Amino acid sequence: MNSHMRQRLSLSLYLNYFVHGIGLIILAQNMQTLGKLWQTPLATVSYVISGLGIGRLLAYMLLGVLSDRYGRKNFIMLGMICYCLFFLGMLAAPNIQIAYLLAIIAGIANSALDSGTYTTFVELGGNESASNVLIKAFMSLGEFILPLLVVSLENNNLWFGWSFVLAAAVLIINFFLLLPLKFPQANQTSKVLLGTWKDIGKLKKAVITAALALYGYTSMALMILFTQWITMYATEILHMGNVAAHFLLSLYSIGSISGVLIMFWLLRKHFSELTLLVTLNTAALLSLAIICFIHIAWVTQLAAFIFGLTAASGVMQVGLNTFLKLYPRTKGLVTGVFFTFGSLASFTVPVITGWLSKQSIAATLEFDLLIGSASLLLVIIVRLALGRQKTIAGTRRTISLLDKIIIRLLVRRFKEVNTINTFKKELKIPVLDSKREEKVLANVAANCSDKKILPYLQEIYTEIMAHSRKYQENKRQNNN
Numbered sequence: 334m335n336s337h338m339r340q341r342l343s344l345s346l347y348l349n350y351f352v353h354g355i356g357l358i359i360l361a362q363n364m365q366t367l368g369k370l371w372q373t374p375l376a377t378v379s380y381v382i383s384g385l386g387i388g389r390l391l392a393y394m395l396l397g398v399l400s401d402r403y404g405r406k407n408f409i410m411l412g413m414i415c416y417c418l419f420f421l422g423m424l425a426a427p428n429i430q431i432a433y434l435l436a437i438i439a440g441i442a443n444s445a446l447d448s449g450t451y452t453t454f455v456e457l458g459g460n461e462s463a464s465n466v467l468i469k470a471f472m473s474l475g476e477f478i479l480p481l482l483v484v485s486l487e488n489n490n491l492w493f494g495w496s497f498v499l500a501a502a503v504l505i506i507n508f509f510l511l512l513p514l515k516f517p518q519a520n521q522t523s524k525v526l527l528g529t530w531k532d533i534g535k536l537k538k539a540v541i542t543a544a545l546a547l548y549g550y551t552s553m554a555l556m557i558l559f560t561q562w563i564t565m566y567a568t569e570i571l572h573m574g575n576v577a578a579h580f581l582l583s584l585y586s587i588g589s590i591s592g593v594l595i596m597f598w599l600l601r602k603h604f605s606e607l608t609l610l611v612t613l614n615t616a617a618l619l620s621l622a623i624i625c626f627i628h629i630a631w632v633t634q635l636a637a638f639i640f641g642l643t644a645a646s647g648v649m650q651v652g653l654n655t656f657l658k659l660y661p662r663t664k665g666l667v668t669g670v671f672f673t674f675g676s677l678a679s680f681t682v683p684v685i686t687g688w689l690s691k692q693s694i695a696a697t698l699e700f701d702l703l704i705g706s707a708s709l710l711l712v713i714i715v716r717l718a719l720g721r722q723k724t725i726a727g728t729r730r731t732i733s734l735l736d737k738i739i740i741r742l743l744v745r746r747f748k749e750v751n752t753i754n755t756f757k758k759e760l761k762i763p764v765l766d767s768k769r770e771e772k773v774l775a776n777v778a779a780n781c782s783d784k785k786i787l788p789y790l791q792e793i794y795t796e797i798m799a800h801s802r803k804y805q806e807n808k809r810q811n812n813n
């Protein structure tokens with residue numbers, strides 16, 4: 334695939350996630366209007382939102398496995414059609430039952446897009462982690478723009494449905510942009526990775542698999558618990574005013590978008606993914622602990638920003654990427670498993686914390702500390718079990734460093750050879766000393782720990798000595 338087609342494909346895939354960002358919050362942002370439309374109380378509209386979660390749970394595994402079989406493109410198209418149906422259907426939904434069905438369809442759309450897109454970015458090759466993290470950036474952009482759109486429609490007394498129509502229109506245009514594009518072959522194995530990770534034992538692989546699947550749960554739970562409770566925690570426990578309390582969530586969002594961009598940049602620079610996961614999860618846990626235990630307004634604000642910067646920087650996507658590399662032949666299934674755990678988090682966290690909040694609001698965030706610790710433990714387990722991750726770029730960095738040392742040593746060797754030459758000139762003996770050359774080659778054999786590479790080293794040394802002879806002859810000819 335040429336780079337122009339690749340860019341077109343990537344752009345279309347990202348555009349879908351801009352719309353998905355809108356889809357994630359469009360019901361919540363229009364709760365009151367929709368409630369009036371269906372003549373139901375707010376709680377019932379909120380119940381419709383849970384349909385999204387049901388759709389996801391139902392579809393992730395199935396669509397993941399099917400996308401391994403029938404190609405990624407079909408499922409991305411399916412996702413787009415389902416999403417379109419959701420956006421336009423919601424405007425025409427006559428009752429709450431149909432609305433609930435449409436929400437389930439949006440959940441299915443979400444699963445279809447995920448199982449087709451994350452896998453495609455890995456199969457496109459290049460820097461797949463950076464690409465998958467950028468998906469999160471497009472989602473955040475959608476989530477950032479929609480509330481502004483909703484408010485401006487409202488302020489200008491325009492129909493609330495325009496934001497739904499806009500989302501559908503973007504999808505329809507993107508559908509036709511995507512239609513002629515070719516996708517990379519599904520589940521081709523990534524040679525680079527098989528080279529470095531193929532020797533993992535069965536037990537180790539099972540431990541890593543379990544840890545990564547659980548990380549699908551904890552990484553999601555860490556974020557949604559925070560976003561659900563931070564405002565109430567700030568008003569009730571920290572006694573902040575209403576505006577200041579809401580502002581904490583904005584700081585978290587700004588942190589998150591900055592975090593994604595920083596993560597993208599670091600991954601492009603080939604920073605080790607697992608080291609990043611351990612570092613970011615540690616920072617997230619620390620900032621959360623600060624929010625829980627140090628009650629000073631500006632410190633809390635800074636900590637909320639840092640929590641967004643680290644916990645919502647795309648660490649979930651990086652975790653999935655590691656998982657995908659471990660199972661290059663069943664990427665769709667792996668995406669399905671990972672996000673099923675994520676969906677379980679979106680279901681269980683509100684239930685558990687709802688119950689905890691009856692004890693105290695502080696207990697909810699303290700529970701997030703527990704989740705953050707579990708997250709950190711899981712990524713440490715994965716890091717230890719997988720060992721140092723090798724990449725072409727990292728390995729080349731090591732080679733460059735070794736070359737630097739070798740060159741310095743060779744310069745010193747030439748200096749010593751020059752000294753020998755001075756002696757030889759005084760004693761009037763020839764440059765070539767075959768006995769000494771044999772001894773040097775014998776020394777190479779004695780010092781070489783890997784007998785397989787010995788012939789190559791001896792060839793190198795024969796060359797080195799040939800050149801030090803040339804160097805000596807040249808010096809003699811030029812009389813210096």
Ligand SMILES: O=C(O)C(=O)C[C@]1(C(=O)O)C=C[C@@H](O)C=C1
Pocket residue numbers: 750753754764765766767769770773797798801802
């Ligand atoms: O030891 C010497 O006599 C050298 O000149 C140095 C050296 C070498 O590079 O090691 C170079 C040429 C001789 O034939 C043998 C050895």
